[in-house]
Amino acid sequence: MTLDVGVIGTGMIGQDHIRRLTSVLSGARVAAVTDVDLDRARAVADGVPGSVVHDTGQALIDDPGVDAVVVTSWGPTHEEYVLAAISAGKQVFCEKPLATTREACDRIVDAEVATGKRLVQVGFMRRFDPQYRAMKAVVTSGEIGAPLLMHAAHRNPSVPDFFTSDMTINDSTVHDIDVARWMFDDEIAAVTVLKGRISRKAKAGFNDPLLVLLEMRSGVIVDVEAMVNAGFGYDIRGEVVCEDGTVELSESAGAVVKLAGRYSGRVPETWKERFVGAFDLELQAWVDAVSAGGSTGPSAWDGYAATVACETGLAALRSGLREEVVLRERPDLYAKEGVA
Ligand code: NAD
Ligand code: ISE
Structure with missing residues (x-):
């Protein structure tokens, strides 16, 4: 059919x-x-x-x-x-x-x-990306101990003129928010957003990059560097730090070239290329x-929880404070699935 x-x-x-x-x-x-x-x-x-x-x-x-x-x-x-x-x-x-x-x-x-x-x-x-899946399989197996932290980076080469700092959170970081929930089968308890030194490539009034801190209910902390004027390419990074070891996404280039005393590989140009599979x-x-x-x-439910975390992130961006994520009760229709 x-x-x-x-x-x-x-x-x-x-x-x-x-x-x-x-x-x-x-x-x-x-x-x-x-x-x-x-x-x-x-x-x-x-x-x-x-x-x-x-x-x-x-x-x-x-x-x-x-x-x-x-x-x-x-x-x-x-x-x-x-x-x-x-x-x-x-x-x-x-x-x-x-x-x-x-x-x-x-x-x-x-x-x-x-x-x-x-x-x-x-x-x-991203939940279907073979690299993220391999990382989650290691975390879930328990072979490197209980997770403590995750470091993530979401770097876009550039963004269109209509893009704003708010969109860095609800258009880009929304993926990292979903990954955090999925990776740890847990909900996000609180969000803090740090604005640091602004890239010379950012247009006026645009805070780029942002550091978004997600506190999971378990206590695991996820830090997400969200930068949308990276210039050099589309670069997605992730590393989970556990009690006995770490697991990280490998470089997405399928091949590394060694030539004349240097090694190199391709950085994807866009999300389309990085996540085609x-x-x-x-x-x-x-x-x-x-x-x-x-x-x-x-x-x-996953869409709901991600949007609520983004809204909380926007509140944190404005207040400069740690803002708590308040979710409704999860309906039974989604209860048996966990967060995955
Ligand atoms: P786009 O602007 O290229 O395309 C959106 C299209 O929607 C346009 O053709 C526009 O005319 C049309 N449109 C707008 N209002 C409409 C309406 N009321 N009825 C019917 N059509 C309407 O944007 P895009 O980059 O293709 O993004 C579209 C969606 O996909 C967004 O929600 C975006 O966040 C999402 N997206 C997801 C990913 C990902 O990595 N998963 C990547 C890019 C975009
Ligand atoms: C875009 O809409 C996407 O969803 C991409 O995956 C993300 O990396 C990019 O930042 C967004 O603008």
Whole structure:
């Protein structure tokens, strides 16, 4: 059986997911697309044989020829489409963030819980990255003792003009927040954000880099260096320090070149390059689970908890203080999953 997928939002990552659903993955095809920019949607559909263009996201969700929905529009529009898919009883893969406010995430969680089954997967693709998976397997095995600390770095080469310090937290660090919850099967208890010396490459009024400190409920501390004007490439780092040893992500270049007394390797240019394999695995997992009548991967609860931690991070950025993360009670629908 082929899963007929409708894609809402045909921008950068929408086009990338359409490419992988069409040419890389198995068991799915893109049956319909839409975008608020209909010319863009039409241009994208032209390259996808058999796909139709809908005028609105609601029309796409209502299309009986669409079995399941991928939401890759701008973050503030996610709530509307995820709620509409839930109300139509259709499985929905939503790029991060699930929604941009705690209240919007609450509404999604409430709507999903009311159906009694999981319908939402959130695009936290790092959970599918082979390197992160290998790191988590070591931490979970206990072979290097109990975890104490995690050091992480999230470095973007550059960002568009509309990017702000707030977005460093809720657009970029949101991934590290999700990794922390997943890595330690734990919730974040408090967030502190330190503003240090500002890079000369940052535009006026932009605090870059930031140091984001996440305190897990267990006491494990995660420090995230979030820098979006790194210049040299897209660099993602992670090291977990345990009682008896450490485990860290290796360099992402598949090969190291040794030449003339030096060694070197490629630094990825973008998130697309660094996480191409993770994106393939997360969407294939979604297609497989949905085709089998189930669901998998990061849930609406994970989306909710990440957004609340981001909001808390923004409060900490403004106050300069340690801010506590206050979560609602986790509904039973998500209880048996842990944080993973
Ligand atoms: P983009 O601006 O390139 O594309 C977004 C598209 O959504 C645009 O074509 C825009 O016209 C369309 N759109 C806006 N409002 C709409 C609406 N109401 N209805 C339908 N379409 C609408 O942005 P992008 O970089 O592709 O990001 C899209 C989403 O994917 C964001 O939520 C972003 O955070 C997420 N994202 C995730 C990753 C990741 O690493 N997982 C990477 C990049 C982007
Ligand atoms: C982008 O939206 C992503 O999600 C990337 O994974 C992240 O690294 C980047 O900072 C964001 O802008």
